Every structure is written in structure tokens, then in C-alpha cells.
Amino acid sequence: MAAITLFKTIIATCSFFFAAVTSFAAPPSTYNQVQAALPYLDAELTKSSAALYPRVLARVRDGKKNEIFWLSGIRKAGDFYTGKLETAPVQIANVELGQTISVAKKDILDWSYQDPISRKIYGNYGVCMELQALPAEEQLERMTFWGLECKPAK
Template sequence: MKLAARTALAMLLAFAPASSAGAQTPGQGDDKVVSVAGDDPEMAAAIEQARAGLDDFLALADAPPSGTADFQLKVMVRDGDATEHFWVIPFHRTAAGFAGTLDNEPQTVHNVVAGQEIEFSRDDISDWGYMKNGRRVGSFTVCVLFKKMSKDDADYYRQNYGFGC
């Protein structure tokens, strides 16, 4: 299942900034779109928190400890004035930055498609996450999105996808 964020520019639980935003949670199945203001202070803080821990996350992803799996990045994609954030699973480092497979269906941008291999830089990364002993670690933007969706939907994602927030 996925959680996407969208903006007037857009955010998918995948996620996008600007006047409004939506979001998608990582996983398989149907996508859930949630609206979030592009200038939302909680979303901005979540992105900063993710970026502050990015080096530690990348070190873990390079040498995953026992009990960890499903390492993924959330990446910003721009198309003209539109912006959307997507989960990229799997991802790998390249000489110029990173590359990986877009895991979400675009809602706002039209220059990428789900399943496409994309290249991106560190500056495009807005979140990260992985599973550790059955619980999701990271996914800071998703935790903000839970506050914007119905309690039933948020509880469903928590119960079925290991989110602790």
C-alpha cells in the first residue's frame, strides 16, 4: 500500500510541496492521497528531520544489519511548475548521485511513470524509511500525513504496515 502527498504543485504519501500537498505510504496495493499545504510547518520539519538523518540511513542501507529490510527513499520530481514526491524502491548510488525505481503513480507531474528508473541528487531526497524487526523506521513525512487523514485510515496503515507514529 502507498501513501502519497501532492501539492498544487503536488505531494504524494509519496509527497509534493507548494500550496497544497498529498501523500502516499510505501508498500504494495492501492494509493491513498492526502492534501497538505505546501508551506505546512510540520511537513517542512519532517523533511528536515529526514535530511538530518540521511547519512546514517545511507550507511545502514549500504550494510543492512540483521532484522532490517525494505530500504527506500522519497524523492522530489519537478515537471514545470508541478512538484511531487515519490518513494523510490529499490535505489542505489551512482557516480552522479542516486538512481532507483519510482514506486508510485504520478498524480501531478507527467514527466515520469510508476516503475520508471530515475536519477536524482541528494538535494531531491525528502524522506527515507526501512523496516526493522517488523516496524517501520523513518518515514517522517508519512507520520505528518497521518495527522491529516481520517483516524480509521491512519490506524489501518499503522496496523498493517508497521508505522509507530
């Protein structure tokens, strides 16, 4: 139960961070890592012991404007991911908090899920990128505390 509370705290923290930085654009290397690792998320979404709390961070467009949102409860259909909007829109008007929307694979900027057995959190490339700026010992301490794996489960 403590792991679920911790994971929800991490989600809230990450959602707040990415909501505040609506012009966030993943560096090309991070975007490429996220896109290359999507098959691991896809595989978890198809397992009968489904991943806990699957989420994607996606760019949503409204004409010439766009904004970054976390979507939760992800399901996949073809090259599209459908989920519930977790962050309140600030710059675009064609979506609202709690709405279920679909986004194209190319618009996925990050993803995460929690393994139901190990309770490890996979994905979360944005957080992992920030942790790299910390001294190695502190980075390991935070990753261990959060149960974060900065690589896909294989």
C-alpha cells in the same frame, strides 16, 4: 511472513496518501529532520545485510511542474538516490510508473526501511508526524502494531 504483508499494506496506504496529495510539502522542521537523518539510511544501504524495502519520498521536477513520488529499491551514488517509481504520475510527463530514476539528496522529503533483524520500520517521518496528533496511548498502539520507530536506528 506476516510482517512482510503488513509492511506492504503500510507501503500501499502511504503511497496512496502521498499520491493523492501531490502538492505535499513537508513542514520545514520535518524536512530538516529527514535530511539530518539521511546518513542513517545511507549507512543501512551500505551494510551487507541490506535494509529491507528501502524507499525514499522525493520531489521530481519537469520544467516548472513538480510532483511527489515514492521510489523503492533505493541505491545511493554520491548525493543521488536511484530507485523505481512506485506512484503513477499525474502532473508531470517526464517519468512513468515503474521507471528507474535518480533524485538529488535535497529532493528527499521522507525515507523508510525495515531492519532485517528486528523487523522494525525506521524513518517514515510523514506518518510519524500524523501519529503525533493521536492520543499517546493510541499512538503507541499503532506504532507497536506497525513496528514503526519514529527515529533512525542508531
